[in-house]
Amino acid sequence: MVGKNCFAIASDRRLGVQLQTIATDFQKIYKIHEKLFIGLSGLATDAQTLYQRLVFRHKLYELREERDMKPETFASLVSALLYEKRFGPYFCQPVIAGLGDEDKPFICTMDSIGAKELAKDFVVAGTASESLYGACESMFKPDMEPEELFETISQALLSSVDRDCLSGWGGHVYVVTPTEVTERILKGRMD
Amino acid sequence: MESVFGLVGKDFAIVAADSSAVHSILVHKTNEDKIMILDSHKLMGASGETGDRAQFTEYIQKNVALYQFRNGIPLTTAAAANFTRGELATALRKNPYMVNIIMAGYDKDIGPSIYFIDYIASLHKLDKAAFGYGSYFALSMMDRHYRKDMIVEEAIDLVDKIIMEIRSRLVVAPPNFVIKIVDKDGAREYAWRESIKDAPVPGV
Numbered sequence: 001m002v003g004k005n006c007f008a009i010a011s012d013r014r015l016g017v018q019l020q021t022i023a024t025d026f027q028k029i030y031k032i033h034e035k036l037f038i039g040l041s042g043l044a045t046d047a048q049t050l051y052q053r054l055v056f057r058h059k060l061y062e063l064r065e066e067r068d069m070k071p072e073t074f075a076s077l078v079s080a081l082l083y084e085k086r087f088g089p090y091f092c093q094p095v096i097a098g099l100g101d102e103d104k105p106f107i108c109t110m111d112s113i114g115a116k117e118l119a120k121d122f123v124v125a126g127t128a129s130e131s132l133y134g135a136c137e138s139m140f141k142p143d144m145e146p147e148e149l150f151e152t153i154s155q156a157l158l159s160s161v162d163r164d165c166l167s168g169w170g171g172h173v174y175v176v177t178p179t180e181v182t183e184r185i186l187k188g189r190m191d
Numbered sequence: 192m193e194s195v196f197g198l199v200g201k202d203f204a205i206v207a208a209d210s211s212a213v214h215s216i217l218v219h220k221t222n223e224d225k226i227m228i229l230d231s232h233k234l235m236g237a238s239g240e241t242g243d244r245a246q247f248t249e250y251i252q253k254n255v256a257l258y259q260f261r262n263g264i265p266l267t268t269a270a271a272a273n274f275t276r277g278e279l280a281t282a283l284r285k286n287p288y289m290v291n292i293i294m295a296g297y298d299k300d301i302g303p304s305i306y307f308i309d310y311i312a313s314l315h316k317l318d319k320a321a322f323g324y325g326s327y328f329a330l331s332m333m334d335r336h337y338r339k340d341m342i343v344e345e346a347i348d349l350v351d352k353i354i355m356e357i358r359s360r361l362v363v364a365p366p367n368f369v370i371k372i373v374d375k376d377g378a379r380e381y382a383w384r385e386s387i388k389d390a391p392v393p394g395v
Contacts (some may be wrong), residue, residue, distance in 0.1 A: 010338055015315055020326070022307060023315050044313035049280050 001122040001140065003149035007105040009037050010157045010173040015044055016166060024169040025176040032058050034181065036098035037174055041126035042112065043091035046140040050090050053081060071098030071106040075116060082114030088111050093125035103178040128167045131160035150175045150184065158188040193238035194325025194357055194365065195225065197293040197305045198333060199318045199351070201340040203374035204295035204303040205381070206236040207350050209325070209365030221387050226371045230265055233296040234371050234378045238322050239310055240289040245290045251275050254351045268296025272306035279312035291322040297373050328356040332344060354384050
C-alpha cells in the first residue's frame with residue numbers, strides 16, 4: 001500500500017503443504033535494497049529460487065552501475081525473468097514495493113508469467129487476493145502517514161487471511177519511509 | 192508409507208526414520224538405514240522413492256566430503272542444506288528427485304539445527320519437522336510435548352511416544368525405527384526401535 005512519501009508491504013507467515021502447516025515463521029518479503037522490497041507468494045520453492053536469482057541479478061547490476069536499481073527497473077527485470085519461463089513458469093505472484101526517484105512510492109504486482117499491474121493505491125497477491133482486494137478497497141485512504149498506513153494494512157491483511165484457510169498464522173509488516181524501515185510482526189488468529 | 196521426523200534439543204538434534212524397504216505390497220527388509228551421516232557433525236534423514244533416496248543422499252554425502260577436501264574446512268549445516276536445496280531445485284524441472292529430507296547438524300558457534308527440505312526444494316529451518324503419513328501423528332505429538340531446550344532423555348522419550356503413536360494409529364505402520372543423534376561430539380547412531388527382527392544375513 002502507498003502512503004504519504006512511504007509505503008507498506010505485508011505478508012502472512014504460513015508455510016504449508018495443502019492442508020498441513022509446516023511452519024509459522026516463513027519469510028515471504030525480501031529486501032533487495034534499503035528502498036526496495038519484494039514479496040513472493042505462491043510455491044515456496046519457486047519463491048526461494050526466484051529470490052536467489054533476483055539477488056544475483058541485482059548484485060551484478062550494483063557492481064556495474066554503482067547504484068541501486070530503481071523500483072520500475074526492478075519490476076521490469078522480474079517481469080522478464082518470469083516470462084522467460086512462459087511455458088514452464090515459476091508458480092509465484094510477486095508484489096514489488098519501493099521508493100523511486102525523489103522517494104516517490106512505487107508498487108506493482110504481477111501474475112506468474114510476468115504481466116505487470118501498476119497501481120497508485122494498493123496491490124495484492126496470493127490465495128486470499130480476492131478478500132484482500134475487498135478489504136484494501138474499503139480501508140484505503142490516499143496520503144496516509146506511516147503510523148496510520150501500518151494500522152490500515154495490518155487490519156486489511158488480518159481480516160482477509162482470516163477468511164482463507166491457506167493463509168494466516170500471523171503477519172509480517174514492513175513500513176518504509178525515506179529515512180527508516182520498520183519491521184513488525186502481527187499476532188492474528190493462529191489457525 | 193515412510194516416516195521421517197526430527198527435533199532440536201538443548202545442544203543436540205535428533206532424527207528418527209522408519210526402516211522398512213517396501214515395494215508395492217512386499218516388505219523387502221525391515222532394517223534399512225534411511226539416515227545418512229554426511230560428515231562428522233551432520234545427518235540427513237530422507238524419505239521417498241527408494242532409488243532416488245539412496246542415490247541422492249550418497250551424492251550429497253560425497254559432495255560435502257569433496258568440499259572439505261578442496262577447502263580444508265567443513266561446510267556449515269546451513270550451507271549443506273542450501274547446497275542440497277540447490278541440487279533439488281536444479282533437477283526439479285528436468286528430472287526431479289522424489290526425496291524429502293530432514294537435515295540435522297551441529298555447528299560450534301551456532302549449536303544444533305534442523306532443516307526441512309521437501310521434494311520440490313522448499314527449504315526452511317525449523318525446531319521440529321516430519322514427513323510422510325507419520326507426520327500427522329509426529330507433528331501433533333511434538334506440538335503437544337515439545338519444549339525448547341529439552342535434554343536427551345526427554346527428547347528420546349518424546350521420540351518413543353511418537354513411534355508408539357505411529358505404530359498404533361497408522362494402518363500400514365512401519366514396525367522398526369532407527370534414531371540418530373548429532374551433538375558437539377559428532378553424529379552417530381543412537382538406537383534402533385525394533386518390533387520385528389529380520390533373519391540375520393549369513394556373512395560371505
